[in-house]
Amino acid sequence: MSLAVICSRALAGLQAPEVTVEVHLANGLPSFTLVGLADTEVKEARERVRAALLNSGLEFPHNKRITVNLAPADLPKESGRFDLPIALGILAASGQLDADRLAPYEFAGELSLAGDLRPVRGALAMSLALHRQGGHRAMVLPMDSAREASLVQHADVYGARHLLDVVQALLPLTEDAAPPEPGWVRLETPEPEPVGQHPDLRDVKGQSGAKRALEIAAAGGHSLLMVGPPGTGKSMLAQRFAGLLPLLDTEAALESAAVLSLTGGFAPERWRQRVYRAPHHTASSVALVGGGSPPRPGEISLAHHGVLFLDELPEFARTALEALREPLETGHITISRAARQSEFPARFQLIAAMNPCPCGYLGSRLRACRCGPDTVARYQARLSGPLLDRIDLQVEVTAVPPEELMAAPDGEPSARVAERVGQALVRQRSRQGCSNAQLAGPAIDAYCEMNREGSSFLQNAASRLGWSARSFHRVLKVARTVADLAGSEAISPPHIAEAIQLRRALQSA
Known part of the structure; x- marks a missing residue:
């Protein structure tokens, strides 16, 4: 048979549309033509496939006109994933393999020149x-x-190490021949293994207020900004935040792993663990939210269902920070280009840290600030009001006195705090089906009810502090989280008071 059809898949954002690899051998001047909107990486498959077949001891049809079509023709194809199906298509079209035995499978894999x-x-x-x-x-x-790929429940996946392993498994069996050794291995869905330990929150000495803010942020899925002088433990606190969050369920773990898989950054041994991403402050807006051609996920998507830590927040480019506005609200990012549009999930928890001024010591009891009022105002103005409005918790992290640094570690370990966080999250899911930070519209009125005293207290605070409607609702959702941590069904004035204290504005000179 001079025509063979092989099934494979491309990548288009987070989607993996089916691709049909059609290989045709014809008489004529010897050539190897590859069509179907193939990228340079795909076109280079001609040399890889030719060398892999010859070095594996298989026959390559040098005297034929080879045409490979990757359908659909209007879908861009990239990377070396089509090397294996092209090689198998050539073998089937030249009669070295039975094309019918290829039909029940989808193939993808890059070939080395030796066939690995x-x-x-x-x-x-x-x-x-x-x-x-x-x-x-x-x-x-x-x-x-x-x-x-075997992490997907009930997936039928086979793994091979060499082109000959695949060919051997596809060879027809004769009645008098002994069954050959299996060329590939069928992989079962693995059982989750014990995950690694995160740094313990108890390692951070002092900072009881900031630790409380971390607990509330973890319990309700809220974003957090820590403001304080350098060396006060902001980065240490952020690095321990993931240890307060419960393990991902299977569906969320698959979504997180699928996004990481697009960049080759997923490690199966980290299955169900929360992702912790900490890009440098020189990252561009494309690096943060995604982009390129074809579109690739950015840091906010790679941190899906995990933690995104932005240290030295005002040092990020303003365009990069402003690009975070919509994803913080919607939980996804849509990247539009002239040719096509791609959507990536971006349900992450933002943990940010910054100094109060360029020298870092505004309001510090240990050192005097060298910055003037105008300098402080310009520095803090790098963060726009709309962006700050979307950050639920804004807390001050003060310097720890030397006597506390020399003392033994105090406070609770991460495991005990994580237990309370887990109980609060179970309460929220059983009540409303999502975390408090995801409440919107009528759900806020339904699940964040207050008595008359609490409602009057919150309204007076909003009027005096000049809050927007978004700020009002975010404080209300934080108060709901504080009540959940306390095991209270109703939101009382003490819960609202703590939520207000956790949304303190940046200190000015």
Whole structure:
């Protein structure tokens, strides 16, 4: 047969649309043509496939006109994931393999010149797309990629290390021949393994107020900004925040891992762990929210269901910070380009830290500030009002006196705080099906009811502090979280008072 059809998958954002690899051999001047809106990486597959087949002891049809079509033609294709299906298509079209035995499978993998299979990006996204579409085909991938794809429940995934492993498994069996050794290995969904330990919150000496703010942020899914002089423990507190959050459930873990898989950054041993991303303050807006051609996920999407820590917040480019506004509200980011549009999830928890002024010592009891009022105002003005309005908790982290630094660690360990956080989250999910930070519209009125005294107290505070409607509702949701941590069904004035104290404005000179 001179025509072979192989199934594979491309990547388009977080989607993995099906791609049909059609290989045709014809008489004529020898050539190897690849069509179907293929990127340079895909076109280079011609040389990789030719060398891999020859070095594996297989026959390459040098005297034929080879045409490979990647359908649909209007879908851009990138990376070396089509090396394996192209090689198998050539073998089937030249009669070295039975094309009917290829039909129950989808193939993807990059080939080395010696025929070894190298991992590809987006294996988990491909497996997840096949599962959600209700497909009945099995996937054949390089071994490392197959381990990643097998995390999807009930996925039928095979892993191979060499092109010959795949060819051997696809060879027809004769009646008098002994069954060959299995060329590939079927991988079962692995059981979650014990996760690594996060740094303990008890390591941070003092800072009881900031620790309380971390607990409330974890319990309600709220964003947090810590303001204080350098060296007060802001980064240490942020690094311990993920240890207060519960493990991801299977669905959330798959979503998080699928986004990481698009960049090749997912490690199966970190399955169900919260992602902690801490980009440098020189990161561009594209690095933060995503972009490029084809569009790739940014830091906010790679931190999906995890923690995004932005240290030295005012030092980030203003355009990069302003790009965070909509994702903080909606939980997703849409990247539009002239050719197409891609959407990535971005349900992350923002933890940010900053100094109160350029020298860092405004309001410090240990050192005097060298900055004038205009300098302080310009520095703090790098953060726009709309962005600050979207950050639920804004707390001050003061310097720790030397006598406290020399004392033994105080406070509670992360495990005990995480237990209270977990109980509060269970309370929220059983009551409203989501965290308090995700409440919107009528749900806020339904689940954040206050008595007359509490309502009057919050209204007076909002009028005096000049809050927007967004700020009003965010303080109300924080008060709901404080009440959940206290095990209270009703929001009382003490809960509202603590929520107001946790939304302190930046100190001015």
